[in-house]
Amino acid sequence: MAGPIFQALPGFRDFTPRECAVRNYLFETWRGVARRFGFVEYESPILEDTGLYLKKSGGELSTQLFRFEDQGGRDVTLRPEVTPSLARIAAQHQRDFPKPLKWFEIGQCFRYEKPQKGRGREFHQFNVDILGEAGPSADAELIALAIETMLSFGFVAGDFVVRVSDRKAWTDYAAANGVPEERVTDFLSIIDKIERDKPEALAQKLAEFSLTPEDVRGFIADPANASAAYLAIQEDLAARGFGDFVELDLSIVRGLAYYTGVVFEVFDSKKSMRAVAGGGRYDTLIATISDGAADMPVTGFAMGDYVIRNLIEETTHAAMQMEVWLQRNAAACDIYVVVADETKRAESLQLVTSLRRAGISADLPLANAKVGKQFQHAEKCGARFALVVGAEYPELKLKVLASRTEESGYASTAIDWLTDRLLQPDGPLLA
Amino acid sequence: MAGPIFQALPGFRDFTPRECAVRNYLFETWRGVARRFGFVEYESPILEDTGLYLKKSGGELSTQLFRFEDQGGRDVTLRPEVTPSLARIAAQHQRDFPKPLKWFEIGQCFRYEKPQKGRGREFHQFNVDILGEAGPSADAELIALAIETMLSFGFVAGDFVVRVSDRKAWTDYAAANGVPEERVTDFLSIIDKIERDKPEALAQKLAEFSLTPEDVRGFIADPANASAAYLAIQEDLAARGFGDFVELDLSIVRGLAYYTGVVFEVFDSKKSMRAVAGGGRYDTLIATISDGAADMPVTGFAMGDYVIRNLIEETTHAAMQMEVWLQRNAAACDIYVVVADETKRAESLQLVTSLRRAGISADLPLANAKVGKQFQHAEKCGARFALVVGAEYPELKLKVLASRTEESGYASTAIDWLTDRLLQPDGPLLA
Structure with missing residues (x-):
């Protein structure tokens, strides 16, 4: 009997030529859209000081890190996301570039999770950010880029929708309803799980703030609660012919604590309502990462390679477009x-x-x-x-x-x- | 005073937009040449089972590993090179592809070394391999690709030279001079350091094999010691119009123990005589990695991004070509x-x-x-x-x-x- 043959680690992929060609199709589409929108490419290091990830956001990802001590005794981590590195680089180099900075990165990220269909321990992520512009036109530009990315993959109206919300609407609501400022983050994390929590659990959590599920559901359902930023974004996207792709959905607050304003998610509108991409505004992160040495408003979003690839393969017209590309580009x-x-x-x-x-x-x-x-x-x-x-x-x-x-x-x-x-x-x- | 600002780890690079554009110029040139030669792209995982690297070659790189235990208790390592992964993947998938396999990868590798000018703790490497063809025509094809890569970067005759050797010539010499078979690897590592060792040290090491520096220098200097494979490669490259780029240099044996036959290095022929790329035949590695479950002859070479970039920047005509590309491609x-x-x-x-x-x-x-x-x-x-x-x-x-x-x-x-x-x-x- 032959001895054991080495395998790829669980959750890691071997990109044999066909798989690598699919990867290149995603990368070239991402890169092409970003360039058409006037974004320039950067790349941050795959390995960083662990402190960068712990500092960022209260460490939501801290249990999933590939973290170790290097030969020089440094506490280092394979990047679980690229946003903290972007904030670090922007803080260091902010004077070198005209504002706003429109930057994108296509990078591999690593999270120690249970591998399952549609999720590995490594994945590629398309990250797009606008730094130095605080107005809603920057959020609209990003959402337009997310929409154009979907159209460039061959998706059409009806295949997907962008749901937009604004954390400001929620912080205003919280203030108006007597939620103490230091507990707003806890309150938002209840809203974040509103669709996943059991009714009793939700009611119990909200009771701590003297609120009921009916109160918050009523707030979410009322279009009059759209923020001024949302209305400006809707008007901007309508001028671009993209108005029908966007809808208000105040139930979206996004998990990570660092978001400060407009947040959005691109959803597959068939079947499973998976989030294909998501992002939002994080105006205080650069100041946090740099301990106040730099300060710039930022809005950004990310799209991973697993979900978009599955969605392409399940959607006939998008799958055919990819197949044509592969035939032309994957030949030896x-x-x-x-x-x-x-x-x-x-x-x-x-x-x-x-x-x-x-x-x-x-x-x-x-x-x-x-x-x-x-x-x-x-x-x-x-x-x-x-x-x-x-x-x-x-x-x-x-x-x-x-x-x-x-x-x-x-x-x-x-x-x-x-x-x-x-x-x-x-x-x-x-x- | 502001608090500390995070920095990139020592030896790791932030690719800000201009640096990223230079990186893309290298990648697109490498990818373009490989495709013109009928090679298809693959990508191996950045993180692998440490055993894969220790098994391969007696562990020349084992002191330079970014090695750690993951959350599942696995002994894992950031890849210091991609060849062991290629051997692993080829062993697993050998029946899925028509032979010969012509595969290339552009991948980042990690070695814990002292960072210095022209060398970091991470670097990108262009890896090109032909699997399943034992004859010298495969080595010639690879050397031709290495030459075309240099020409595609704008280098011309006189800027570089490919020095070709053959470990078989040395194993024949060792046998004829009574070097015991189990000590041939030790003998070759003396030859590998012949230009770097002090005369007394060299003489002392060779004395163990009852040989003198004059003996081995005489062998190196005599063109009659060219192997049959070398002569076939020279003839093949002459037919392609590349004969003048190649010369016999038996002093080259390459450090890694796994090479089995023809080896070569591309040298900068100006100034410093740096090796820009190197490779050779390693016909037994797939059998070693797979414990005999698979067996295929392989010949391959690699080019890193640090040296080629420096050489481009130091060579006016190559630098100008890159500058023109950057102006066209790095605009926002x-x-x-x-x-x-x-x-x-x-x-x-x-x-x-x-x-x-x-x-x-x-x-x-x-x-x-x-x-x-x-x-x-x-x-x-x-x-x-x-x-x-x-x-x-x-x-x-x-x-x-x-x-x-x-x-x-x-x-x-x-x-x-x-x-x-x-x-x-x-x-x-x-x-």
């Missing part, structure tokens, strides 16, 4: 050079080198093989064309693998011929 | 919409939304600002054009920021107009 090469006459290997090597130099993805067999096997390999690689180098060299045959049609040309003009041919569809040329 | 947006009349904000939002939807990178001020300040911001962002929305809307003015020339057009046809305009150079149109 566009042109496979078939060496039909092994005495022409040197010529084949020269040809494939000039094609690659000209920017064409081209490959050839590394060892002598039967022509039939070479054609099989070309198809397995996903190549569009087989370029046959045989005894008649410098004349070459080009076989279109999808249509099984054939053309011919010459080695001396191969670059122009094939560059042009790759821009055309795969069918036979018109007679 | 191409078109900055100047809201010259705040009553036209809704129209401006609609316009910028339609431009972004059409794939154009466009931005606008999030708050009311003076026109002069908006133009300043447009220039700071690196925009090529300012598109002015004013009282005369739907007529629009387009200012070319580099040449200070101006054109006009209409909102209704803005997408076609600007798409076309972005494809043209920045100067004024011919009269």
Whole structure:
């Protein structure tokens, strides 16, 4: 019996080529949308001083950390999220950039949770933030970016909805109802669990504040409680043609303690009502992280790779769009050079080198093989064309693998011929 | 006095936007070359079972590990290199792919070393491997890819050289000179340090094998000691037009114990003769990692981001090419919409939304600002054009920021107009 074979750790993924191509599809879509919106990319370190995470937010994630002591005795942690690093970097470099900063990061994060379908111990997250602009136009810009991201993945109206709320509406409510200021965070965490708590538990928790479930449900249900910021966001998004994607939902307060104003979540509006992305305003975090050395309002959101990928695969039109992209981008090469006459290997090597130099993805067999096997390999690689180098060299045959049609040309003009041919569809040329 | 501000850990980098753009330039060049050569991308986990690294190679890197116990009591390590993970994944999935596998990964690795100029505790590495092909044509393909990578960064003949050796030549030499088989690894580690050891130390170490520095230097200097594999590689690369980039250098054996045959290093041929990349054949590693459950010959190489970046910056023609790329790709947006009349904000939002939807990178001020300040911001962002929305809307003015020339057009046809305009150079149109 063979010995044990190493496996990936529980909750960690091996991105074999097909999985890596799906990952690249998500990354390129995210990156493309962010760039169209005028955001620039940054990347924070994967490993940070643990204090950065404990300081941030009362440590909601502190039980889920990959935390250890490094060889120099430092208490370090694999990042469970990137926001604290962003706040650290912004505090250090705030004078180096014109405001507002529009920054995005695509980064891997790590949380020690029970691995289950749709959740691992590592995941990739698309983080988008606007720093240095306190007005609701910044929140609207972010929500518009979240909507455009969904549209860019091929989702349409009816597939998703953005639910927007404002913690200010709740802090005003709390003040008006006699909730002491130092207990507002506790009060908000009751609202955060309003859909998940049992009725008796909810009633009991609210009773501490002399409130009832009916009181808070009444507040949530009344559109007159929309904040001024919400109304401005709604008007801004309507001007962009995105008004129908957004609705007021005061039941959303978001779990993390650092949010200070507008908060929102993008929901799958089919089936499971999963949150696909979420974010909001956290105007005091930079001052907290920097102990007051820097201070900037920030609004941001994040989208993870697990939920969006599942949603794409469950939604026919989005899944088809991804499949088309994968077919175009996951092929190992566009042109496979078939060496039909092994005495022409040197010529084949020269040809494939000039094609690659000209920017064409081209490959050839590394060892002598039967022509039939070479054609099989070309198809397995996903190549569009087989370029046959045989005894008649410098004349070459080009076989279109999808249509099984054939053309011919010459080695001396191969670059122009094939560059042009790759821009055309795969069918036979018109007679 | 303000309290302490968190910093990145020693040896870890914050990739602020300019640094991130440089990183992206390296990644896109690496990825582009690998795809042109018919390689497909994979990614292995950043965190692995520590046993994977200790098993591989006698643990050369074992003193430099970021190693810890996770919450489940597992002994885990941040990857110091990706080759062991590749061997693990290949052993698990060997039946799923046609051979040879041509795979590449761009991954971050972690080693606890003393941070210094040109070396951190994390670095990005471009890893390229061919699995399942034992012949020298696979080594030649890899060396050709290494050369094409250098050419793609803008380096030319004279900037770099690939030095190729073969451990087989040395194992044959060791056998012919009575070195016992179990001591060949020790013997090779003497050869590996031949340029760094002091003459007396070298002589003393070789005396244990009844050899002298003159013996081994004589062997290195004699081109007749080139292996058959080296000669085949030289012939293959000459056919590709790359013969002049390669030379025999038997003093290269590479440090890691797992190499079994051809090894090579790409050297900066100016100044410091730094190794920019290196690799070779490791035909037994998959069997070792899988305890014999799988067995495949492999040849691979890796290039880190620190040395190549420094070399680019020190080499005028390569630096200029990168600078041109950065100017084109690191701008926050191409078109900055100047809201010259705040009553036209809704129209401006609609316009910028339609431009972004059409794939154009466009931005606008999030708050009311003076026109002069908006133009300043447009220039700071690196925009090529300012598109002015004013009282005369739907007529629009387009200012070319580099040449200070101006054109006009209409909102209704803005997408076609600007798409076309972005494809043209920045100067004024011919009269």
